[in-house]
Amino acid sequence: MKLKYILLFLFIACFTTACNTDDADxxxxxxxxxxxxxxxxxxxxxxxxxxLYNKEGVFKTGYNSIRLRIKDNTTNMYVENATVSWKPIMQMPSMQHSSPYSTIEKSIGTNTVYQGFIVYQMTNTDGSGWSLTIDYAIDGTDYTATDAIHVLQNEKQHVTSFMGNDAVRYVLALVEPESPIIGVNTLKVALFRMESMMTFSEVEDYTISLDPRMPGMGNHSSPNNTDLSYSFVDKLYHGDLSLTMTGYWVLNLKLMNTLDEILKGETVTEDNPQSSLYLELEF
Incomplete structure (x- = not known):
């Protein structure tokens, strides 16, 4: 009898444990x-x-890293197997143009999230002017969606569009640091060549010299900076940016081609306190 009760107790205990595990799952x-x-x-x-998602919840002039999801309006389920592309368009009074943008890929480690970037080089004072068209295919069926988007003017110059001495128009955008620190920061910028009003291509293997200054503090610089060179891994220009204190910094730059010819920018001197090619940071 004792053995029968023991077996019954063990059976109940195992059944209860299994049920609790299923409920937890x-x-x-x-x-x-x-x-x-x-x-x-x-x-x-x-x-x-x-x-459309990003870290700040708004689009601003400059480099915008963007994630997106596609939701089926009937099932409310998110699509896992889409092929996606996009094109931003800025409507001007007498013409329109696009901007540098990436291809779109599935975000690593996710099932429903896709990611890419868009560089907005300008905007209207009220944030209007831009639209975004997204083309995508799901199981062999093509779709498209278009709407106006709101792009705010960044308080600091994180992007600049300029004509080089080679008669080529370029777009240069700050990518990192997103959150600067006192010390040596990894500096990353993206550089594009304007092929037409709708097409921009990545510029490879140029050099960008760096001279950060604090205009409000006697225009002093900082030690341990390095010039930026191109990385074929992420297709960005990498360098070291030394920030010795918090405040407003001007990142004075010079762009050189593969022949070390200066395409834009000047050396900072007492008589020339700022390069014509620059980006800004404040933290």
């Missing part, structure tokens, strides 16, 4: 694949709603 929350980013806006058509 059922109540486990789904993974949030857009954790750490904020929704900027949605672009919709009759079939899908495309959600």
């Amino acid at each position: 059922d109540t486990q929350q789904e993974v949030n694949e857009v954790e750490g980013v904020l929704k900027v806006q949605e672009i919709s058509n009759n079939t899908h709603t495309i959600e």
